[in-house]
Amino acid sequence: MKHTTLLLSAIAALLLAGCNAKTPVTTDLAKNNIIPKPVSVTAEGGSFVLTAKSDIHVMPGGPEELASIAGYLADKLNPSTGLGLEVVSDGKKPGRGDIMLMLSDDDAELGDEGYELVITDRLLTVTANKPAGLFHGIQTIRQLLPHEVEADTVQPGPWVIPTGTIRDWPSYGHRGEMQDVARHFFGPEDVKRFIDHLALYKMNVLHMHLSDDQGWRIEIKSWPNLTAHGAKTEVGGGEGGYFTQEEYSDIVKYAAERYITIIPEIDMPGHTNAALSSYPELNKGGKAPELYTGIKVGFSTLDTRSEITYKFVDDVVREIAALTPGKYFHIGGDESHSTKIEDYIYFVNRVQEIVTSHGKSVIGWDEIAHATLKPDAIVQYWARSANALKGISQGAKVLMSPCTYAYTDMKYDSTSIFGLSWAAYIEVDRAYSWDPDTLVPGISRENIIGVEAPLWAETISTFREAEYLIFPRLPGYAEIGWTPAALRSWDEYRERLASHGRRMQIMDINFYRSPLVDWETTEE
Numbered sequence: 001m002k003h004t005t006l007l008l009s010a011i012a013a014l015l016l017a018g019c020n021a022k023t024p025v026t027t028d029l030a031k032n033n034i035i036p037k038p039v040s041v042t043a044e045g046g047s048f049v050l051t052a053k054s055d056i057h058v059m060p061g062g063p064e065e066l067a068s069i070a071g072y073l074a075d076k077l078n079p080s081t082g083l084g085l086e087v088v089s090d091g092k093k094p095g096r097g098d099i100m101l102m103l104s105d106d107d108a109e110l111g112d113e114g115y116e117l118v119i120t121d122r123l124l125t126v127t128a129n130k131p132a133g134l135f136h137g138i139q140t141i142r143q144l145l146p147h148e149v150e151a152d153t154v155q156p157g158p159w160v161i162p163t164g165t166i167r168d169w170p171s172y173g174h175r176g177e178m179q180d181v182a183r184h185f186f187g188p189e190d191v192k193r194f195i196d197h198l199a200l201y202k203m204n205v206l207h208m209h210l211s212d213d214q215g216w217r218i219e220i221k222s223w224p225n226l227t228a229h230g231a232k233t234e235v236g237g238g239e240g241g242y243f244t245q246e247e248y249s250d251i252v253k254y255a256a257e258r259y260i261t262i263i264p265e266i267d268m269p270g271h272t273n274a275a276l277s278s279y280p281e282l283n284k285g286g287k288a289p290e291l292y293t294g295i296k297v298g299f300s301t302l303d304t305r306s307e308i309t310y311k312f313v314d315d316v317v318r319e320i321a322a323l324t325p326g327k328y329f330h331i332g333g334d335e336s337h338s339t340k341i342e343d344y345i346y347f348v349n350r351v352q353e354i355v356t357s358h359g360k361s362v363i364g365w366d367e368i369a370h371a372t373l374k375p376d377a378i379v380q381y382w383a384r385s386a387n388a389l390k391g392i393s394q395g396a397k398v399l400m401s402p403c404t405y406a407y408t409d410m411k412y413d414s415t416s417i418f419g420l421s422w423a424a425y426i427e428v429d430r431a432y433s434w435d436p437d438t439l440v441p442g443i444s445r446e447n448i449i450g451v452e453a454p455l456w457a458e459t460i461s462t463f464r465e466a467e468y469l470i471f472p473r474l475p476g477y478a479e480i481g482w483t484p485a486a487l488r489s490w491d492e493y494r495e496r497l498a499s500h501g502r503r504m505q506i507m508d509i510n511f512y513r514s515p516l517v518d519w520e521t522t523e524e
């Protein structure tokens, strides 16, 4: 089948080369628009072309994962190129126009997530120490190809990549977004689309905010009313929803196949109205409140001095930890304004013990630094630098999510149709133009594990609305997490981002057309 179409496709590619391509073809690899910006690019001035003869070779004898990564690449390239690239793992010598995926373990500079692309006019070779590096290298290949490669129908091409070498690895090991599925529920298909967006920009963490005052969003078999009752609604009174444990596990697997770790969050002792409404015994006084569909914070608290609360937390953490291969369990801990400080400290200390007893390390919002932190606890800095510094003084590391720069739910400006503005207006330049290592005096490189941009969902109820807030800020957060600060500048970034306008358009991403960027888009 493939060979019967080969000649025709080759002729078509030649005829179409240079005349029908929507994305201008360059032979200068230095003129790439890759986000996040690679660490080093050396241009050679020639071109590599994918043709109907091209295949994706993986080194023989490597782990099975290599064939899966190659299959992922084939699935990305085949719908738009129509070239029918196949995965070849039998050790046959790659030919002209082939892609080769290789593992090596002796390139220390690349670390666990870095990769090297060597592009000649004959062959495109991706090498990495670990499969995650190959996966990130593949995202670079996607971005080096014309934007039309993202289409789901066959496009004319040609599929040209300039020759040269890219060597690339991330600044931080933790590069993530958070999705709030509690204020409004977003189902498995939405979460998977979010994961795909993260993968394209080499992010490696999705933090899922699974519970809040307005809804409990994950099945807990030992406390079934959490979802039978506590998942029934959401902000504004809509019907809510939740993930079954099977659905959650499927999301974890989907993310892992894209080298993305899921961090589950159960927010406590505040932000717990949905749980309190589901089980009266979790309330001081034993009376369950009504479900809540507004957007106030700080009014709910678990009864921190009752043993049933700790039985509840233990069951919840045990069940979720068993479904979660990642290292971390996020305990929330923010805005517990209805919990006395001594009760809050007592609670966080006990909950840390529970989390570690189930084999996970603790992450919490910066308020948890009031407690006595476990040595490997992570403080997620969002509001108060004094809290983050208190965490550091206890030996904790910090995850940087400053609400005035990294909150993806903030409006871009006063005209934004979704979002809040209590922290700041965060236009695309502001979202991009900060450096985690220097933002807060006293928090420096050695204290920081990485960057996370939270997306709170009070004002958004569909994934298209979510995309309006996520894009185009997400690529900027990805670049802050990946690219060394010395290589980052807004003036240069905004031009690369402009070219992603067309790519986002082809991917049907509902992005905010910031007036600060001269978007390359076509009429809609």
Ligand code: ACM
Binding pocket: 334, 335, 365, 382
């Ligand atoms: C938060 O925004 N309450 C962590």
